[in-house]
Amino acid sequence: MGHTIYELPLSALASTTINIETKATIGRYRLIDCSKYVQDHVLCIEEYLDISPQPYSAVSYIWKSALTADSRGPTEQPSFSVIGAEDADPIALDVLQQACIVALLEGTEKLWIDRLCIIQTSSEDKAWQIARMYQIYKMCRVCIVLPGGLTRLTSVDEETDWISRAWTLQEAIVPQKTVVLLSWDHGSGQWEGWKGGVKGNVIEILPGSSAIVLLHEMLKACFYPMSVTFTSSNDSSNCDISVCNLGSYGESSVGALLWVLEVVDPDAKAMAIWQSALLRASSRPVDMVFSIMGILGVTLDPRKFHKNDRIGATIALAQEILRLGGKPAWLAMSLDIPPSRFISSFPDFPETNVGGSVSWSSRRGPTNPNVADPIYDINGLEYGPPDFDESISDTRSNVLLPYHWIMNMPSGTMDDDGYLTMKTKATRAIFTGQTFGRRWTNMASNNDGMYTDWDKPNDAIRVVGVDGKVWDILNYDESGTTLQPVPGQAYILFIGTACEFPRDAVYYPDPRPVGGILLPKTSTLRAFTIEEHTPGKFHRVSAFTLDEVLFKPVIEKWKEHTFAIGGPKTLPSEAHRRYESRDLLQYDDI
Incomplete structure (x- = not known):
């Protein structure tokens, strides 16, 4: 059983800043009594040694929203703040009440919200809670998503930043x-699109005020290229x-979350x-x-990493994944x-912030002075190369996020300097010094006409990277002679076969005037x-998408070799990775 650590009537709560630190015990679970x-119109927070026997709901929301109040809701609602979290949006009494009502309707009398259930002024309690965050959400009976945050509810056609925040994935x-x-304000009912391919059940909570929809159904509707029809x-x-509400048609963030769920x-x-x-953001890079550590089957001690040490925490996460027998799936995530x-x-880490912004800066120069590496702006990739034929624009794939995962990817190990040691089929490669316009990721035509004289073993095969x-x-030597490493030499490595993520009928051509997209031949x-x-x-340079008919016979002849892949810059010291200066970002990439 829990015991009460904070209790205050709602009539006295508005416009205050509450503090649970005086009676809370570090390293305890806490729940709100719905x-x-x-x-009773009382905010009551209880503390527990163990919440596993206690049915409860949890809330997923954004710490600070970029949205402003508009004509669809009151501009100001009675609200309060929490000491240690004054930089976050205030908590509206009405929004918290509606979340409590949903929790009660779902058969749970308790509610977990990190803002109120973590001692915001205690780094020790935060570390304890973060290490258990996966279990907190795994044990809850239902998670209630508030896309616009705790200040106000948002409408179904009001796009929010919820899907771009780090913690909302878990x-x-x-x-x-x-x-x-x-x-x-439309009451209960159903929406439908694509001849029944996209469906959603809307359950009214407060008449004329609020409703709930399953997250998966909401994501499907967001990813759908047209409006849906709601029937009361x-x-x-x-x-x-x-x-x-969670994103719009074709957005990488919506597609990626759907794939995780499906x-x-x-x-x-x-x-x-x-x-x-x-594609997500956080004010603390280490977050x-x-x-994601829990959903990848890993538990790290948050106290071992500075809030800015994304590199160190990433290496630790990768080491544990590989130690437990996992694959380095990050190799081909983009x-x-x-x-x-x-x-x-x-891949390069993006620059992120609490406002949900995710961006990559232009390259500041080549990673190796001996290899040409043109500077380009990652944020401009979606617009294609200057010579891109707009007549085939419907066949392009998302440049940031491939529609595929990799089957039979080799595993390996990672050392403390971030070098991934893996064994896979490989052969030597030489950079020609030429650079064409960027290729569209996944397209089979990337290397059409690039190869030469397949039947002559002494001739090279020419390929172009994305x-x-x-x-x-x-x-390689047809006699099977083992490749001997050559100082400064480049190699091309085979990492696996791409398999498509699930695709609904909505993604295929639609005979109607406005319809789905035409997928490329991949x-x-x-x-x-x-x-x-x-x-x-070794360090990674170019990536390739190769046609199976043409290149599978070639790759089958390659021998397996072991490589250590990391760098090429020396890993910054732990102390250096603590800095947040924008000037240092040019050096340490965090």
Whole structure:
């Protein structure tokens, strides 16, 4: 049983800043009593040694919203703040009440919200709670998503930043059930689109005020390219509704979260988790690791890492995944984003902030002075190369997020310097010095006409990476002689075969005037080149999507070799990775 550590009538709560530190014990679970809040109009917070026997709901929300109040709701509602979290949006009494009502309707009398259930002024309590965050959401009976935060409910057609926040990934997929709480005045009913392919059940909470929808149904509707038709259960009236509360049609963040929820294969799920996490933001860089460690089967001690040490925490996470027998799915989570300059088996980390912004800066120069590496702006990739034929624009794939996961990817180990040691089929490669326009990721036509004289073993096969760099693949000795490392030499490595993530009918061509997208003919084989920067140490350079018919016979002839892939820059010291200065970002990538 829990004991009360904080209690205050709602009449005295408005415009105050509450503090639970005086009576709370570090390293304890805490829950809000929903019955007392709704029926007795009292905020009551209880503390527990163990909450596993206690049915409770949890809330997923954004700490600080960029949205402003508009005509769809009151501009000011009675609200309060929490000491230690004054930088966050205030908690509206009405929003908390509606969350408590949902919890009660779901058969739970208690509610967990991090803002009120963690001692915000205690780093020790935060570390204890973060280490158990996965279990907190896994044990809750239902997770209630508040896309616009705790200040006000948002409407179904009001786009929010919820899906771009680091912690909401775990909060979305771990609970037994997840619902979205919305501002809604159409009553209960159903929406439908694509001849029944996209459906959603809307359950009214407070008449004329709010409703809930299952998260998965909301995501499907957001990813749907047209409005859905809502039909009321009361009078069978209907209306068209544009659903974009969690994102809009075709957005990588929506697609990635759908894949996390839908795929079954563990390697596919891991790939989708990495992809989804890559597009999210946090004010504390290290939270980008802590927020996914539980769903990847790893527990790290948050006290061992500074809040800015994303690199160190990433290495620790990767080491544990590989130690437990997992695959380095991060190798191919995005083929368009250049490799990190410090742990090059990973893509460059984006710059993130609490406002949900995720962006990549232009490259500041080549990773190796001996290899041409044009500067380009990652944020401009979606617009395609200057010579891109707009007549085939419907066949392009998302440049930041491939629609595939990698099957049969080799595993390996990672050392404390971030070098991934893996064994896979490989052969030598030589950079020609040429750079074409960027290729569209996944398209089978990337290397059409690039190869030469397949039947001559002494001739090279020419290929182009998704970054536009042109390489010659050198045929190995047909006698089977083992490749001997050559100082400074480059190699092309085969990392696996691409498999499609689930796709609904909505993604295929629609005969109606406005319809789905035409998917490109895709290549199934994935490879990348590495270059040696110090003896026995290699860094990733270019990525390739190769047609199976043309290149599978070639790859089958390659021999297996072991490489250590990381760098090429020396890993910054732990002390250096603590800095937040923008000038230092040019050096340490955090």
